[in-house]
Amino acid sequence: HSAERRGHEQALYDESLGHDAEQRLLIENALRLAIERDQLELHYQPKVELASGRIIGVEALARWRDRTTGEWIAPDRFIAVAEESGLILVLGAWALREACRQNREWAAQGLPPLVVAVNLSAVQLQQSDLPSVVRRILAETGMPAEYLELELTESAIMEYPEQANLLLRELKSLGVKLSIDDFGTGYSSLAYLSRFPVDLLKIDRSFINALEQDSSAAAIATSIIAMAHQLGLQVIAEGVETERQLAFLQRHGCDQIQGYYFSKPLAAADLGWLLTQDRRLQMPEAVSFKRTL
Numbered sequence: 031h032s033a034e035r036r037g038h039e040q041a042l043y044d045e046s047l048g049h050d051a052e053q054r055l056l057i058e059n060a061l062r063l064a065i066e067r068d069q070l071e072l073h074y075q076p077k078v079e080l081a082s083g084r085i086i087g088v089e090a091l092a093r094w095r096d097r098t099t100g101e102w103i104a105p106d107r108f109i110a111v112a113e114e115s116g117l118i119l120v121l122g123a124w125a126l127r128e129a130c131r132q133n134r135e136w137a138a139q140g141l142p143p144l145v146v147a148v149n150l151s152a153v154q155l156q157q158s159d160l161p162s163v164v165r166r167i168l169a170e171t172g173m174p175a176e177y178l179e180l181e182l183t184e185s186a187i188m189e190y191p192e193q194a195n196l197l198l199r200e201l202k203s204l205g206v207k208l209s210i211d212d213f214g215t216g217y218s219s220l221a222y223l224s225r226f227p228v229d230l231l232k233i234d235r236s237f238i239n240a241l242e243q244d245s246s247a248a249a250i251a252t253s254i255i256a257m258a259h260q261l262g263l264q265v266i267a268e269g270v271e272t273e274r275q276l277a278f279l280q281r282h283g284c285d286q287i288q289g290y291y292f293s294k295p296l297a298a299a300d301l302g303w304l305l306t307q308d309r310r311l312q313m314p315e316a317v318s319f320k321r322t323l
């Protein structure tokens with residue numbers, strides 16, 4: 031039996047098999063078991079406010095520990111399968127509950143208050159009882175709604191925009207924060223998206239990545255920040271890895287940053303430890319700005 035299981039697990043992580051139906055089924059079954067057995071975890075990546083240099087929030091990111099290698103399997107490997115199989119509804123509710131529970135635990139430890147952001151899939155947006163699921167989880171965990179942020183991608187919203195608008199209004203009325211993730215990668219205009227009740231835009235990592243080489247990425251990032259501010263939205267840059275990127279974003283008035291430059295996603299205990307250190311983001315010296323950036 032264990033040899034057979036090992037065979038399955040090997041097949042599961044063999045990239046050469048590609049994502050054919052059989053492999054998807056293997057992943058789906060293993061994921062279902064992992065959810066049942068509580069083998070998923072959330073890791074948390076700090077979001078830093080540029081004005082203060084302080085951690086003001088975290089993004090919760092799902093991780094799956096491979097039992098055979100002890101390594102973490104990244105969400106790219108299982109979120110799509112979870113969406114196709116419908117497992118994302120269970121996974122999504124679990125992530126919401128776990129993120130809220132953990133945030134309460136940090137608060138109980140006397141750590142400064144944090145907003146915890148949870149990613150929502152397009153499939154969850156099509157779930158008409160999503161607002162009641164969120165309301166119930168807030169009540170059960172005792173989380174004040176203003177400390178929960180829901181991240182939705184532009185493409186998830188644009189799939190059924192009218193339906194999404196109604197749902198987002200219901201979610202918003204609970205008091206949670208809403209953000210648009212991976213902003214700039216879709217085809218919708220900021221003017222159009224401003225009809226949705228969102229609080230925050232997350233500039234996609236691809237623009238941040240290209241800031242130093244590609245003047246159009248820099249122009250796009252700059253105008254996203256300016257337009258978002260005119261529409262009353264806050265802006266966060268994701269995937270900030272270098273000091274020059276940070277300097278650019280600071281200079282153009284970006285509100286928050288998230289990325290390896292400050293910290294990778296961390297296990298809950300490590301994030302808790304980081305918070306006790308009150309580590310601040312050090313701003314680059316103004317003189318070191320490269321003029322061309």
Ligand code: C2E
Binds near residue numbers: 151269
């Ligand atoms: P995302 O929501 O855009 O999350 C940001 C991703 O960028 C994370 O990848 C994070 O680890 C990575 N990242 C952060 N800073 C940097 C950086 O400086 N450089 C680079 N190269 N990468 C950085 P991760 O954790 O692999 O997650 C990938 C995607 O999976 C997420 O993208 C999100 O769309 C999805 N995801 C993760 N957890 C959940 C979940 O609980 N539910 C749903 N529906 N989706 C999830």
Ligand code: MG
Binds near residue numbers: 089149181211
């Ligand atoms: Mg996200």
Ligand code: MG
Binds near residue numbers: 211212232234268
């Ligand atoms: Mg993102």
Ligand code: MG
Binds near residue numbers: 212268
């Ligand atoms: Mg992204």
